[in-house]
Amino acid sequence: MGGYGEVQMIDENGIRADGRGPGDIRPITIETGVVPVADGSCRMTWGTNEAIVAVYGPMEAHPRKIQRQDRAVLDVAYNMAPFSTTDRMRPGFNRRSREVSKVTQDALESVVLLELYPRSKIRISIEIVSAEAGTRCVGLTAASVALADAGIPMMDLVVSVASGKINDVVVCDLNKEEDNYGEADLPMGIMPNSGELVFLQMDGDLSQDEFKQAWEYNMDAAQEIHKLMVEALNGGDTQ
Amino acid sequence: MNGGPVARLDNMTKKNGAAGPQGNKRGNNLVVPGDDLGDSEGFEAGHGVLEMSGRLKALKQGRLREKGRLISIEPVHTRYIPRPGDLVIGFIEGCTNNLWFIELGAPFNAILPMSLGPGKVDFGGTRSVMDIGDAVLCRVQEVEETHSSVVTMKGMGLRKIRSGVVEEIDPHLLGKIIGKGGETLRRMKAETECRIVVADNGRMWIDGELDGILDVRNRLSEISRDSRGGRN
Numbered sequence: 001m002g003g004y005g006e007v008q009m010i011d012e013n014g015i016r017a018d019g020r021g022p023g024d025i026r027p028i029t030i031e032t033g034v035v036p037v038a039d040g041s042c043r044m045t046w047g048t049n050e051a052i053v054a055v056y057g058p059m060e061a062h063p064r065k066i067q068r069q070d071r072a073v074l075d076v077a078y079n080m081a082p083f084s085t086t087d088r089m090r091p092g093f094n095r096r097s098r099e100v101s102k103v104t105q106d107a108l109e110s111v112v113l114l115e116l117y118p119r120s121k122i123r124i125s126i127e128i129v130s131a132e133a134g135t136r137c138v139g140l141t142a143a144s145v146a147l148a149d150a151g152i153p154m155m156d157l158v159v160s161v162a163s164g165k166i167n168d169v170v171v172c173d174l175n176k177e178e179d180n181y182g183e184a185d186l187p188m189g190i191m192p193n194s195g196e197l198v199f200l201q202m203d204g205d206l207s208q209d210e211f212k213q214a215w216e217y218n219m220d221a222a223q224e225i226h227k228l229m230v231e232a233l234n235g236g237d238t239q
Numbered sequence: 240m241n242g243g244p245v246a247r248l249d250n251m252t253k254k255n256g257a258a259g260p261q262g263n264k265r266g267n268n269l270v271v272p273g274d275d276l277g278d279s280e281g282f283e284a285g286h287g288v289l290e291m292s293g294r295l296k297a298l299k300q301g302r303l304r305e306k307g308r309l310i311s312i313e314p315v316h317t318r319y320i321p322r323p324g325d326l327v328i329g330f331i332e333g334c335t336n337n338l339w340f341i342e343l344g345a346p347f348n349a350i351l352p353m354s355l356g357p358g359k360v361d362f363g364g365t366r367s368v369m370d371i372g373d374a375v376l377c378r379v380q381e382v383e384e385t386h387s388s389v390v391t392m393k394g395m396g397l398r399k400i401r402s403g404v405v406e407e408i409d410p411h412l413l414g415k416i417i418g419k420g421g422e423t424l425r426r427m428k429a430e431t432e433c434r435i436v437v438a439d440n441g442r443m444w445i446d447g448e449l450d451g452i453l454d455v456r457n458r459l460s461e462i463s464r465d466s467r468g469g470r471n
Contacts, residue, residue, distance in 0.1 A: 039318055058318060058346040069385070111272075113298060118385045120346045148272050151317025153287060153298035156273030193273040193296075233300050234269035 007181045009166045016166075018175055025161065025173040025221050030142070030232035032149045040150025042232075044142035047175060050130040051138045053146040061121035072117035076105035078139050080128040100136045101126075107140055107160070107189045107199035113153040122152060133179035134162050137187055140199065145229050155191065157229055158198055159222040162187035163214035170210050172217035186214045192226035195219065270297040270312060285311025319345050319410045319440040321388045325379040328405055328442035329390065331372060334365040341375065344407070344440050347386050351377065355391040357399060374400040376436060376444060396436075403434070403446030406459055410441035415462055431455050 026047030035041035038054035061067040078101040082089045126139040137160040144158040164174045166182040184206045189199025276295035284290040287299035301314040329341035339351040377390040417424045431454045433447030
C-alpha cells in the first residue's frame with residue numbers, strides 16, 4: 001500500500017470524503033431474532049455492510065472425531081454472498097473467507113465458556129449480504145450478539161472495529177475507498193467491559209504514535225457500539 | 240424452566256460467602272453477557288452468573304432474578320438442558336438390545352435402560368415394546384458432567400404416549416403457558432376439555448377431542464407469536 005498518496009480522502013479540517021470526522025463511525029443498526037429457526041440470530045448493518053448471523057446449538061458434535069471431552073467446539077463459517085459486492089463473488093469458500101472464519105472462531109473461543117458444554121458443537125454461520133469494508137468486524141460483532149441471543153454463556157460481548165491511516169492521518173472505521181487507497185488498517189476485537197482484546201490484526205504500517213491513536217479510536221468506538229448491542233438484545237423483548 | 244438447587248456446572252464457583260449486586264444493574268431487569276452485577280460480597284452466583292475477583296458478572300442474556308442471596312439469570316431464549324428430576328417428553332431415536340436412545344430436544348440424546356423401561360422387557364425385545372419414533376413421557380434420572388443423561392419411566396404417570404398430539408414450544412415460554420400457580424394452564428384445560436401435560440423440555444402432550452386439541456394448538460401459536468414479535 002501507500003502507492004495512492006495523491007488520492008485526497010481527508011481535507012485540512014479533518015473532514016473525510018463521506019463527511020465524517022476522523023473518530024466517527026458509520027451508522028449502525030442491530031436486530032436480533034431475524035432467523036426464526038435458529039437458536040439465536042442477528043442482523044447487523046454498518047454503513048452499507050450487512051451481515052446476517054445464525055447460531056445453532058449447543059448440539060452433539062459430529063463427526064465424533066471433532067468432539068472434545070472437556071469442552072465444546074465452535075464451527076464458524078464466514079461467507080460472502082455472490083451478490084454482496086459489485087463484481088460477483090464466486091460462491092463457496094475461498095482463501096479469504098477461510099482466514100476470516102478462522103480468526104473469528106479464535107476470537108469467539110476466548111469469550112464463550114466452552115468448558116460448560118463438553119462434547120458439543122456450536123455452529124455459527126456468518127453471511128455477508130452486502131459488503132463495503134470491514135466485513136470481518138461486522139461478522140464478529142454480529143456473531144457475539146447472535147450467541148448472546150442464543151443464550152450461550154459468554155464472558156463478555158465482542159465489539160470489533162477497525163481504524164486505519166489515510167493520507168497520513170489516523171481515522172476510525174474505514175469505508176471502502178479509505179480501505180482500498182489508505183495506508184494501513186487495524187481491526188481489533190474488544191471485550192467492552194474489561195477492555196481486553198480477543199482479536200488484533202494489522203495491514204500496512206503504523207508508527208507507535210499512530211498505533212496508539214488507532215487503538216484509542218477503536219476503544220472509544222467499541223463503547224459506542226456496545227450500547228447499541230445491549231439495546232438490540234434487551235430491547236427486542238416483550239415485557 | 241423450573242430450577243431447584245441442582246449442582247450445575249455454571250454455579251460451581253464454590254466461593255460462597257458471596258453477595259450481590261450492589262447498585263448499578265440491580266434495578267434494570269435485563270442483562271447481557273459481560274455486564275457487571277456488582278460486588279459479590281454476601282451473594283451467591285446462580286445460573287448464568289460468574290463470580291470473578293470479588294465481582295459478579297453476567298454470562299447470559301436474560302432476566303436478572305434474586306432469590307435471597309442467590310443471584311441468577313433466566314435466559315430469554317435458550318436450548319433445553321436436562322436437569323435431574325425434569326419431566327420430559329422424548330422421541331425414541333434408536334434402540335439396542337437393552338436400551339433406548341431418547342431425543343429430548345437437548346444437545347445430547349438420553350438413554351433409557353431396559354431396567355427403567357415400562358414393565359417387563361425381554362433382552363432383545365426393546366423394539367417390540369417401544370419402536371423408533373414413539374413418544375414417551377419420562378423423567379430425567381441422572382445427568383452426567385459430560386451432559387449424557389439417563390431417563391426413567393418408573394414413576395407415576397410415566398408412559399408411552401399412544402393418543403393425542405405432542406406440541407413443541409420454546410422452553411422459556413412454559414412459564415407463560417402455566418401461569419401463576421398453574422392458573423392459565425388450568426383455565427386452558429377446562430375451556431378446551433383436554434388433558435394437557437407440560438414437560439420441562441418445552442413439549443406438551445395434548446389429549447382429548449379433536450376440536451379441543453385444535454383449540455389448544457391455536458392458543459399456543461398465539462402465545463408464541465406474542466413473544467418476540469412473531470418469532471417462532
